[in-house]
Amino acid sequence: MTAPAPRHAREALALVTDDFAELPAPPAAAGASGVSDGDGPIGWPGYGRSRAAAGARTGTPESVLCGTATVGGARTVLVSFEFGFLGGSIGEGTGDRVAAAHAHAREHRLPVTVLLATGGSRMQEGMRALAQLQRLAGESARTRAAGLAQLAVVCDPTTGGGWATLGAGADVVLALPGAQVGFAGSRVRPADADPAAYTAESQYAHGHVDAVVPAAELRAVLGRWLGLLGGPAADAVPPPYALGATDAAGSGREAVARARRPERPRAGRYLEAVFTERAELSGDRAGGTDPGVRCGFGRLPDGRTAAYAAQCGTATRPAGFRTAARLVRLAGRLGVPVLTLIDTPGAANDAAAERAGAGPAIADLFGAVAEAPVPVTALLIGEGGSGGALALAAPGRTWATPDAYFSVIAPELAAAILKRPPEEADALADALRLRPADLVDLGVVRGVVGTDPDAPAR
Incomplete structure (x- = not known):
C-alpha cells in the first residue's frame, strides 16, 4: 500500500x-x-x-x-x-x-x-x-x-x-x-x-x-x-583485492585488451565486495548527472563509514567529475575517508562536454583530491585513460589490479597524434609502458593488488 x-x-x-x-x-x-x-x-x-x-x-x-x-x-x-x-x-x-x-x-x-x-x-x-x-x-x-x-x-x-x-x-x-x-x-x-x-x-x-x-x-x-x-568513520580505506585476472599482462597491448574485456569486473562488483550497505549521491548541483560515475557513502564490514567515487568504464562527463568533487569535499568535511575506483577510457571529448566545462570540472576534482583533509585511496580496476582517469587517483595512494592499464593517452589516440597509421597502436601500447608492473616501476602506483583479501598488495 x-x-x-x-x-x-x-x-x-x-x-x-x-x-x-x-x-x-x-x-x-x-x-x-x-x-x-x-x-x-x-x-x-x-x-x-x-x-x-x-x-x-x-x-x-x-x-x-x-x-x-x-x-x-x-x-x-x-x-x-x-x-x-x-x-x-x-x-x-x-x-x-x-x-x-x-x-x-x-x-x-x-x-x-x-x-x-x-x-x-x-x-x-x-x-x-x-x-x-x-x-x-x-x-x-x-x-x-x-x-x-x-x-x-x-x-x-x-x-x-x-x-x-x-x-x-x-x-x-x-x-x-x-x-x-x-x-x-x-x-x-x-x-x-x-x-x-x-x-x-x-x-x-x-x-x-x-x-x-x-x-x-x-x-x-x-x-x-x-x-x-x-556513525564512526573508518581510517584510510585499504585497497580492495582484485576480483578479476590474477596473472600479469605480458605486454602493453595485452594489458589494454584485458582492461577492455566486457566480462572484466566493473565498479559495481567492487562496491558490493567492499561495502555491506551503501547510499548514493546523485548529481553535480549544477544541472547535470553522469550515470557512469557512482558516488556515495558505505558501511565497511567493521561497521565504520567510508565514502566512494567510482567510474563505471564509460567516458566521464563534466557532471561526473563535479559529482565526484562534491563527494570528496563532503567526505572531507565530515572526516570520512574516500575510496576511488578508476575505470574510464578518458574524459568525454564531444562538443557537449566542452560546453559543459570539461576542463574546469576536471580541474575542480584534481583540486578536491589534492586538498582532501582525509585519506584518499585509489584503485585502478580497468582502463586508465589520461587526465580523466588521473583526476580520481590519489597521489601516493593509488594501486592497480592485474587487469588494468594507465596511460598518458589511449594507444589509438597516440597513433593519431604522432601521425602513425592505426595499425601501430599495438606497438605504441608497448612503448607507453602502461602495464600495472610498468606503473609500479615508474612510481605511478604503489603496487598491484592480489586476489587474496588477506594478502598485502605487492
Missing part, C-alpha cells in the same frame, strides 16, 4: 520517526506568537489575526516544529515545516526556531534534518522575512563548519527561499514523488513555463536532488543516510 504524501508538519514527522521531542521555543519566537492585528515588523493589516487563525487551525504557533528524534536508530535534530501555517512561509519566528535548532545540533553534535513544505518568505513581514534567508544560510554554514551533516526532505510544495537555502543547500537532498520543487512558485512563473520542470523528478534528472523516495520508504532511506553520515 502506498503511504500518502504528508500535508502537515506532524504528518511528515510521523513518516520518519515515532519519538519526536519538541525543543523549547526560543524567547524571540515565544513572543512572536502574540502579534496582534495590524502589528508585525511592517504593520501589515490583519497579520496578527491571520497568525492566530493559522495557529488555531494547525495547532502550531509558527510554520515549523523543531525537535530531536531517532530515525532508523540514528539521532538527529528535526525541523518540520507546517504548510498549513501561512503556506509554510518563513518569517522572523521561523528563523528564531530554526536558528535555535541548529545551535542545539552543534551543542549536542547531531546532524540536522529538514522536512520542507514551504512557499518561501512571508510577505506580511516584508524584508525582515526575506533577511531570514541570510540568517538560515549563516546557521547552515556554522553547522557545516562544525563537521555535521545536513539533510533535506522536500515535500509538496517546496519553493522560493526555503528551497534555495534549507533545501538545495543541504548535503543530501531527498524528495517525495510528484512534489513541486523549484525556486519559482506556481503563481510567479512565466505563463508559458513547463510545469514539469518544477517537479522533484525534474530536479533529480538535472542533478539537484539525490533521490526521489516514495513516502513508504522514506524512514528507511533517511535512517540509512543518518546512520552512515553520523
